[in-house]
Amino acid sequence: MDRVRQSTLENSRRIVIKVGSGVLSLDHGLNLKLIESLSHAIGNLTTQGTQVILISSGALACGVKKIGFQQKPDDVKGRQAASAVGQAGLILAYENAFETVGCKVAQLLLTRDDLANRRRYLNARNTINTLLDWRIVPIINENDTIVTEEMKLGGNDNLGAMITLLMDADLMINLTDTDGLYDKDPREHADARLIPMVTKITRKMEKAAAGAPGTLGTGGMLTKLQAAKRLARAGIPMIIAPGRKSDILLRIFRGEPDGTYFVPGKKRLNSRKCWIAYSLKPQGEIHLDKGATRAILSRGKSILPIGITSVNGTFSKGASVEIKSDTNQTLGKGLVNYSSEDVTCIMGHRSDTICNVLQLSRPYAEVIHRDNLAITYEQDDAS
Ligand SMILES: Nc1ncnc2c1ncn2[C@@H]1O[C@H](COP(=O)(O)OP(=O)(O)O)[C@@H](O)[C@H]1O
Numbered sequence: 001m002d003r004v005r006q007s008t009l010e011n012s013r014r015i016v017i018k019v020g021s022g023v024l025s026l027d028h029g030l031n032l033k034l035i036e037s038l039s040h041a042i043g044n045l046t047t048q049g050t051q052v053i054l055i056s057s058g059a060l061a062c063g064v065k066k067i068g069f070q071q072k073p074d075d076v077k078g079r080q081a082a083s084a085v086g087q088a089g090l091i092l093a094y095e096n097a098f099e100t101v102g103c104k105v106a107q108l109l110l111t112r113d114d115l116a117n118r119r120r121y122l123n124a125r126n127t128i129n130t131l132l133d134w135r136i137v138p139i140i141n142e143n144d145t146i147v148t149e150e151m152k153l154g155g156n157d158n159l160g161a162m163i164t165l166l167m168d169a170d171l172m173i174n175l176t177d178t179d180g181l182y183d184k185d186p187r188e189h190a191d192a193r194l195i196p197m198v199t200k201i202t203r204k205m206e207k208a209a210a211g212a213p214g215t216l217g218t219g220g221m222l223t224k225l226q227a228a229k230r231l232a233r234a235g236i237p238m239i240i241a242p243g244r245k246s247d248i249l250l251r252i253f254r255g256e257p258d259g260t261y262f263v264p265g266k267k268r269l270n271s272r273k274c275w276i277a278y279s280l281k282p283q284g285e286i287h288l289d290k291g292a293t294r295a296i297l298s299r300g301k302s303i304l305p306i307g308i309t310s311v312n313g314t315f316s317k318g319a320s321v322e323i324k325s326d327t328n329q330t331l332g333k334g335l336v337n338y339s340s341e342d343v344t345c346i347m348g349h350r351s352d353t354i355c356n357v358l359q360l361s362r363p364y365a366e367v368i369h370r371d372n373l374a375i376t377y378e379q380d381d382a383s
């Protein structure tokens with residue numbers, strides 16, 4: 001096995017394991033045998049001193065079966081209600097399975113709003129840390145019942161990545177219903193080949209992963225790649241592995257080369273910048289000229305009013321906005337020191353004129369300070 005992967009596994013003290021609907025479901029209900037073996041494997045890891053946070057889908061699958069539907073409802077309301085029915089059964093299945101290995105579990109249902117609010121985000125972190133100190137396995141799912149599509153985090157792949165970042169975990173293992181990432185959609189191409197290791201997520205891979213998810217899945221392979229990309233920027237590896245393969249977790253930790261290993265990049269974003277980049281919903285856009293684009297990309301500078309060419313949307317001071325380059329590429333996100341109205345007045349001006357333009361005695365020189373700027377753009381994003 002690759003040495004980097006091996007050393008990741010040997011040095012992982014805290015891991016996030018995400019398990020998808022396709023893995024957990026059987027005949028449109030829950031696969032209780034699989035939940036049992038997964039819980040046993042996690043119980044063993046916990047006993048050996050590894051802290052495990054479980055992100056589990058499966059509420060919808062469980063609810064659909066319990067209600068007696070043949071398939072998941074087409075409408076959002078129906079899926080939300082079916083999830084509410086299924087979440088109870090899902091957590092009960094885990095509680096029973098973990099009990100047989102002497103482990104206790106806790107249920108956490110989170111939404112994008114919970115993670116966007118810094119105070120709630122930190123509270124979630126404290127709760128999870130406390131549970132881990134008590135050697136209790138936190139089981140997290142997106143709170144389907146109260147989020148509509150546009151408020152969603154984008155499924156549990158994204159939620160898993162957010163929790164991995166939030167909790168400073170060493171590794172995320174994404175258990176799905178296929179062997180890993182293939183160079184083509186394996187459902188459509190018999191000659192698709194598994195990619196054992198990814199050092200850079202390319203456009204080609206994203207294209208190959210863009211197919212629809214499985215019948216109960218949410219984002220498909222593409223949201224797994226998004227999650228891997230986010231983690232790589234924070235220096236955290238991810239493994240996509242076949243969740244239905246027997247003893248998969250044991251195999252992974254024994255050093256078997258199952259699945260696809262995503263080699264992390266150099267840590268570029270700290271935890272707070274990851275929160276700015278991925279938890280907050282942008283309230284508007286700020287467009288930069290060529291000089292400002294270059295200054296923030298290559299020299300890590302703050303955004304000054306003089307480099308701003310236009311503003312989109314209405315936002316207040318402290319809001320999160322998307323940063324656009326001179327060629328309209330998305331560069332990242334940042335927290336503004338001025339409202340959209342004020343930015344419109346001062347854009348194109350030198351910072352030392354802000355006091356006159358806005359009639360302020362001690363204005364901020366920067367529209368977005370570099371400490372509040374999370375750049376997620378990579379050179380090949382443009383191609
Ligand atoms: N390039 C690819 N490599 C691997 N799987 C792919 C690819 N493109 C599409 N898929 C499909 O993505 C599915 C996994 O996504 P999804 O159903 O959302 O899983 P989960 O429920 O585990 O989140 C697999 O069943 C697989 O057939």
Ligand SMILES: N[C@@H](CCC(=O)OP(=O)(O)O)C(=O)O
Nearest residue numbers: 021058059060155156217218
């Ligand atoms: N929250 C939903 C799962 C959403 C989701 O992301 O599903 P999946 O793509 O299978 O991981 C549920 O419990 O059914």
